[in-house]
Amino acid sequence: MLDTARTALARTARRYAPHEHRPLHGYATALAAFGGLAAALAAAVRITGRPIPERPSLADVALISVATHKLSRLIAKGAVTSPLRAPVTRYAGPAGAAELNEEVRDEGSSLRHGVGELVTCPFCLGVWAATGLTGGLVLAPRLTRLAATALTATAVSDFLQFAYDAAKNQDD
Template sequence: MTDNERIYGDEEGTPLGGYATLASTFATGLGLFAWTARRRGVRLPDGVPPWDLALLGTATFKASRLLTKDKVTSFLRAPFTQREADSHGTEVNDAPRGNGLRRAVGDLVSCPFCTSAWVAGGLVATYACAPRAARLVCAGLSAVAVSDWLQYAWSRTEQKAEG
């Protein structure tokens, strides 16, 4: 743990170097996308219609939750996190483990809010290059999000009916 991490963070030390590495990776990916798009002559949209924004937002929400909270995707998080508890439905709560970059990645992959920026970046890049494909992927993820809400509503209705 560096002196900056000790001064800045909690008793375990905030992995500032790991966060800087992740932020640099994200920025580099964004730069590579912009460079590649320009070289290939990809014409970026002048705007995003409200319906597409709603699809992108709902898909980002669902993909972020799938990556950070779903039991089935826990194999992706396991090297960087440890299970704290099961949550509602198929969701779980994982906590980051380790130090430095490992802990920073654990923070990222266990936080749907943190992961959503990365997911949105990928979906927006896809939307810029292949809007029809992006809409299809976003529609599928949005359908899963709507299904989740309907599953919870159904379960709640059953519970009320049973007394």
């Protein structure tokens, strides 16, 4: 059955993008993993009996939003997190303050390529980070708020560093 699914996916990929390689198998695996994450969070909520808030507070939405931004950028672009991406990427150069440009490795499997695209895309990772942090608000709200506060403070600090540099350079 798995071979039949792979064959069908390969046929679909050839029809979908006949002139360009698109790693649909890798994308499908990432989608399945994300579905597994969401299902695991839902199961954990059900097993623990934690109540799901009817409406998240505006403060939590703001906190999780900024934390999601910082976490997804840190994973996708951070110089210090490059060892996590190295198995599926190749260094291409600096991208600014403590960030890197990396290229997804083309050699290897469609899965490796799909994972490479996922871990180098802060927009793609944002969905994963937001899902994890939102699930954390239900399962471990105090710990999640604490971690999100640290990420949010770091993001605000980043913006203040850029503002400081801009103000300092304006006098030159």
